[in-house]
Amino acid sequence: MNHGSTWPGEPAFESDFSPRKLLIAFVVLLGTLFGSSILPFSAVGLVMIPMTSEFGWGRTEFAGGVTVLMWSGALSAPFIGRYVDRMGVRPMIIGGTAVVALITMSMALQTRHILHFYLYFALLGVFGSTALGYSKVIGALFVHNRGKALAIFGVESSLAMAAAPILIQYLLDHFGWRGLFLCLGLIIMAMVPALWLVLPEPGTDRAGTPAPHAAPQITGMEGREVFRSPTFWIVTLAGLVATAPITGLLPHYVPYLISRGFSAGDAVSIISVTTLFMAGGTLLGGFALDKVQTAKVVTPFGLISALGLGLMALVSVHFGNKALLFAAAGLLGFAGGAQRPMATYLQLRFFGLRAFAEVTGLQGAFLAVGMGIAPLAVGLSYDLTGSYQPALFIMTAMVALAACAYLLLGPYRYAAPGEGNTTGGN
Numbered sequence: 001m002n003h004g005s006t007w008p009g010e011p012a013f014e015s016d017f018s019p020r021k022l023l024i025a026f027v028v029l030l031g032t033l034f035g036s037s038i039l040p041f042s043a044v045g046l047v048m049i050p051m052t053s054e055f056g057w058g059r060t061e062f063a064g065g066v067t068v069l070m071w072s073g074a075l076s077a078p079f080i081g082r083y084v085d086r087m088g089v090r091p092m093i094i095g096g097t098a099v100v101a102l103i104t105m106s107m108a109l110q111t112r113h114i115l116h117f118y119l120y121f122a123l124l125g126v127f128g129s130t131a132l133g134y135s136k137v138i139g140a141l142f143v144h145n146r147g148k149a150l151a152i153f154g155v156e157s158s159l160a161m162a163a164a165p166i167l168i169q170y171l172l173d174h175f176g177w178r179g180l181f182l183c184l185g186l187i188i189m190a191m192v193p194a195l196w197l198v199l200p201e202p203g204t205d206r207a208g209t210p211a212p213h214a215a216p217q218i219t220g221m222e223g224r225e226v227f228r229s230p231t232f233w234i235v236t237l238a239g240l241v242a243t244a245p246i247t248g249l250l251p252h253y254v255p256y257l258i259s260r261g262f263s264a265g266d267a268v269s270i271i272s273v274t275t276l277f278m279a280g281g282t283l284l285g286g287f288a289l290d291k292v293q294t295a296k297v298v299t300p301f302g303l304i305s306a307l308g309l310g311l312m313a314l315v316s317v318h319f320g321n322k323a324l325l326f327a328a329a330g331l332l333g334f335a336g337g338a339q340r341p342m343a344t345y346l347q348l349r350f351f352g353l354r355a356f357a358e359v360t361g362l363q364g365a366f367l368a369v370g371m372g373i374a375p376l377a378v379g380l381s382y383d384l385t386g387s388y389q390p391a392l393f394i395m396t397a398m399v400a401l402a403a404c405a406y407l408l409l410g411p412y413r414y415a416a417p418g419e420g421n422t423t424g425g426n
Contacts, residue, residue, distance in 0.1 A: 037128025081361020096130025151286020220352015248374025302403025
């Protein structure tokens with residue numbers, strides 16, 4: 001727990017919503033959205049058609065860039081996570097942000113050689129993995145009403161992400177895809193000074209200033225203990241099965257909706273609508289985490305996600321039109337938003353903070369492998385059948401199965417602040 005005042009005039013027991021923590025959370029939010037590989041990754045679906053048209057690539061070839069990004073991230077994340085736990089988050093995040101910015105700007109020089117394209121995404125995967133350090137900052141920062149705090153942080157993130165497709169489409173329309181990558185790189189680079197000035201190490205007042213009196217309790221299991229735990233593997237596999245299908249659809253999202261009779265403008269609007277629905281889901285999910293003291297709380301939200309994905313597989317201008325499209329997008333956004341704070345929360349409650357980044361890195365490696373295969377599988381479905389629907393129906397079943405896996409989990413091992421420690425969560 002955080003004892004002692006960190007800024008003049010702040011109380012000895014620092015609230016999760018103190019000015020210091022809110023400032024740090026705001027900068028982490030900006031860094032996550034506009035200072036990481038998420039920004040160029042978010043542009044993938046919007047640049048697929050102009051880039052494949054210009055270079056004559058197939059959609060499976062193009063989607064392979066996402067696969068390379070995920071797999072390179074999978075190989076590097078466990079090592080980066082171990083380094084974060086031992087050496088600190090600041091050098092990794094700040095240095096990684098600067099490199100990601102340079103890589104993104106370099107993508108404006110893309111040639112028709114597909115290996116050139118894959119190299120950029122491989123580098124984004126490696127250096128983009130440094131952003132996993134943000135999770136440790138947030139995990140240490142929020143200690144009281146952790147679910148609500150993570151939810152509010154997630155809502156801010158959702159609202160900001162809603163503007164990202166509009167910004168990306170604007171830049172694409174006015175500067176082309178090459179100018180788009182150059183602009184995105186400059187935006188990412190602009191985050192470096194803010195991170196340098198504000199981002200703290202857990203247990204410090206401001207950027208790197210030691211403050212032992214303000215350090216949170218770093219409790220939890222060692223990495224080797226976590227990796228022997230059945231709970232870790234259930235959570236990891238359930239997360240893989242739930243997230244890989246949706247990631248697989250992401251680079252194909254705009255082309256899929258166009259194939260169902262909708263316009264590119266409709267597709268961009270739906271991306272923003274989905275993100276806005278995440279805000280309500282994130283709030284409800286975060287409050288549910290504090291109210292319902294069991295991991296089984298994830299299951300209903302997972303089933304809602306499966307329903308939304310199933311409706312997305314059925315919708316077209318001739319079946320349901322925009323009304324059903326908005327309903328499907330709303331369900332996907334709502335359920336996806338609700339599950340956003342749950343991943344971090346469950347890890348803290350089952351495994352603690354001691355090896356947080358190392359565990360996150362290895363867990364992310366498994367997720368990245370599956371998420372890297374998914375875009376290829378979805379693209380292959382289209383190339384072989386001329387339709388995305390077979391892949392969508394399979395993904396719906398996978399998401400429903402993942403939702404039910406959380407019913408197998410026992411009680412939490414580590415108590416929330418103010419509760420007595422539990423002994424569950426093997």
